[in-house]
Amino acid sequence: MSLFIYNSLSRTKEKFEPLHPPLVTLYVCGPTVYGHAHLGHAKSYVSFDVVVRWLRHSGYRVKYVQNITDVGHLTDDGDEGEDKISKQALLEKTDPMEISQFYTKSYYEDMDRLEVQRPNIAPNAAGHIPEQIDLIDELIKTGHAYEVNGNVYFSVESFPEYGKLSGRTDQEALQSGARVEIRSDKHHPSDFALWKKAEEGHLMKWRSPWSIGYPGWHLECSAMSMKYLGETIDIHGGGMENKFPHHDCEIAQSESVTGKPYVRFWMHNNMVTVNGIKMGKSLKNFVNLKDLFNIFDPIVIRFFILQSHYRSQLDFSDVAIRASQTGLEKLQETYKRLLTAPTYSGDLPFDEFDKVKLQTHEFDQKIKDALHDDFNTPIAISVIFEFIKNVNSVLDKHGKLQEETANCAKDFIETYAGEVLGILKSREGLIATAARDGGKLLDGIMDILLDLRADARKNKDFALSDKIRDQLLGAGIEIKDTKEGASWSKKSGV
RNA sequence: GGCGAAGUGGCCGAGUGGUUAGGCAGAGGUCUGCAAAACCUUCUACAGCGGUUCGAGUCCGCUCUUCGCCUCCA
Numbered sequence: 001m002s003l004f005i006y007n008s009l010s011r012t013k014e015k016f017e018p019l020h021p022p023l024v025t026l027y028v029c030g031p032t033v034y035g036h037a038h039l040g041h042a043k044s045y046v047s048f049d050v051v052v053r054w055l056r057h058s059g060y061r062v063k064y065v066q067n068i069t070d071v072g073h074l075t076d077d078g079d080e081g082e083d084k085i086s087k088q089a090l091l092e093k094t095d096p097m098e099i100s101q102f103y104t105k106s107y108y109e110d111m112d113r114l115e116v117q118r119p120n121i122a123p124n125a126a127g128h129i130p131e132q133i134d135l136i137d138e139l140i141k142t143g144h145a146y147e148v149n150g151n152v153y154f155s156v157e158s159f160p161e162y163g164k165l166s167g168r169t170d171q172e173a174l175q176s177g178a179r180v181e182i183r184s185d186k187h188h189p190s191d192f193a194l195w196k197k198a199e200e201g202h203l204m205k206w207r208s209p210w211s212i213g214y215p216g217w218h219l220e221c222s223a224m225s226m227k228y229l230g231e232t233i234d235i236h237g238g239g240m241e242n243k244f245p246h247h248d249c250e251i252a253q254s255e256s257v258t259g260k261p262y263v264r265f266w267m268h269n270n271m272v273t274v275n276g277i278k279m280g281k282s283l284k285n286f287v288n289l290k291d292l293f294n295i296f297d298p299i300v301i302r303f304f305i306l307q308s309h310y311r312s313q314l315d316f317s318d319v320a321i322r323a324s325q326t327g328l329e330k331l332q333e334t335y336k337r338l339l340t341a342p343t344y345s346g347d348l349p350f351d352e353f354d355k356v357k358l359q360t361h362e363f364d365q366k367i368k369d370a371l372h373d374d375f376n377t378p379i380a381i382s383v384i385f386e387f388i389k390n391v392n393s394v395l396d397k398h399g400k401l402q403e404e405t406a407n408c409a410k411d412f413i414e415t416y417a418g419e420v421l422g423i424l425k426s427r428e429g430l431i432a433t434a435a436r437d438g439g440k441l442l443d444g445i446m447d448i449l450l451d452l453r454a455d456a457r458k459n460k461d462f463a464l465s466d467k468i469r470d471q472l473l474g475a476g477i478e479i480k481d482t483k484e485g486a487s488w489s490k491k492s493g494v
Numbered sequence: 495g496g497c498g499a500a501g502u503g504g505c506c507g508a509g510u511g512g513u514u515a516g517g518c519a520g521a522g523g524u525c526u527g528c529a530a531a532a533c534c535u536u537c538u539a540c541a542g543c544g545g546u547u548c549g550a551g552u553c554c555g556c557u558c559u560u561c562g563c564c565u566c567c568a
Contacts, residue, residue, distance in 0.1 A: 028568095280567070311499090333532090382517080470529095480532090481526070
């Protein structure tokens with residue numbers, strides 16, 4: 001089966017072939033850096049992280065560009081809108097540059113903790129003013145844009161397909177219910193700003209042929225996408241709320257200049273709701289990631305996000321995340337069990353062959369099919385859970401695995417849970433965690449304690465063995481007696 | 495008002511014409527000195543009403559409800 005991707009433009013799943021294999025050009029709308037990242041950012045960038053990881057795993061060379069918006073994104077689309085970064089700078093009594101740098105750093109911190117791989121290129125809008133000016137210039141020359149009082153607007157009437165992505169093609173009808181204030185400067189109410197003249201006191205401004213001012217928000221993505229990825233890119237991703245107007249505007253600007261399709265596959269991730277209602281600034285129910293990470297391990301959040309499909313709405317609630325946490329612990333525990341399970345060489349019993357070795361290949365196919373079907377991570381996860389159930393079942397019965405089977409199983413989990421989905425703590429990560437917590441010293445002490453306890457149990461001195469177990473639990477270490485012997489793990493977190 | 499998505503068992507969440515999604519929680523069991531974990535078995539489903547079909551959670555129509563976008567948002 002080959003990869004199928006749901007294309008928002010055609011509203012169907014289409015077979016994906018890059019324009020210039022093995023290269024895949026991918027652009028994803030990045031954050032506007034005027035505040036800390038929230039759960040919505042996490043859903044979007046974790047989703048596209050899996051897209052990138054899966055494409056790379058499938059053998060493509062992905063060139064991934066994700067912008068940082070540090071200028072031009074206004075608080076509303078009318079002419080009265082303020083620049084978000086500037087507004088925050090005034091609020092925090094500092095420089096816009098400091099604001100954008102501070103929150104850019106914060107954003108990457110959060111994404112790193114979510115195991116989101118960094119884009120290959122992360123251009124910022126303020127660093128690409130000349131490119132944006134050139135684009136505007138070209139649009140004016142070709143009759144797609146006009147200047148009024150130092151402002152430049154894109155003329156939607158010059159691009160008959162305007163609105164094709166969102167289905168908002170009837171501009172007259174749109175105006176009746178529109179809440180955007182109609183301004184006299186625009187030739188048509190739907191026209192949007194490419195360049196705006198800076199008002200007095202405006203902090204971020206640049207010289208241009210039309211005025212001292214700043215670019216409109218929609219422009220940066222067109223300019224930077226075309227600069228780094230070419231005039232036609234394979235995939236453009238972003239949040240669903242950006243379909244209109246942002247992405248429709250991008251299409252209009254770009255295709256008006258090049259006369260070529262701007263994007264071959266549009267991918268839009270759905271939104272996060274909180275207890276059933278949207279997360280909105282006005283509703284004051286944003287779930288800040290840094291706050292959330294104080295309660296849950298970031299990898300739990302990542303797992304929680306990937307348990308639903310990227311095109312589905314994700315409802316955040318405490319109980320839902322707790323359920324995910326327990327589930328993920330089970331996966332991690334099985335992986336740890338697999339790493340430490342005794343192995344043997346030689347023939348393997350039928351059930352081991354049937355449940356693990358044979359099924360590894362079947363599960364491998366199932367999980368590939370799932371991910372090839374528009375990145376169906378919930379199915380992929382369900383396959384991993386079926387698999388670990390079988391591994392546990394065999395280990396319960398035999399207490400060991402044939403070496404080759406064990407390697408197969410480890411490889412399966414490391415590939416899909418680790419490399420592709422990023423929900424597994426790596427061997428190195430597990431070792432690193434142990435090292436941070438006292439490392440080898442603690443390992444040594446625990447070996448002694450478990451040894452003592454095993455002796456006590458052998459002598460049926462259960463009072464002593466239970467005392468060791470209970471007191472360790474009180475100290476945050478949990479003992480489990482399994483067929484392979486006693487094991488211990490830290491209780492807190494995952 | 496326009497554009498769009500969706501209503502699945504106690505909760506979360508896939509599926510989209512015929513065969514177990516999966517996770518969490520519940521019940522019974524195996525194992526264990528006990529516990530935990532794991533494993534086995536198991537109860538609650540497809541908003542409602544019509545229609546198409548040999549057969550529909552899955553297709554079509556209507557009704558009801560929810561959510562998103564059209565303002566700022568990933």
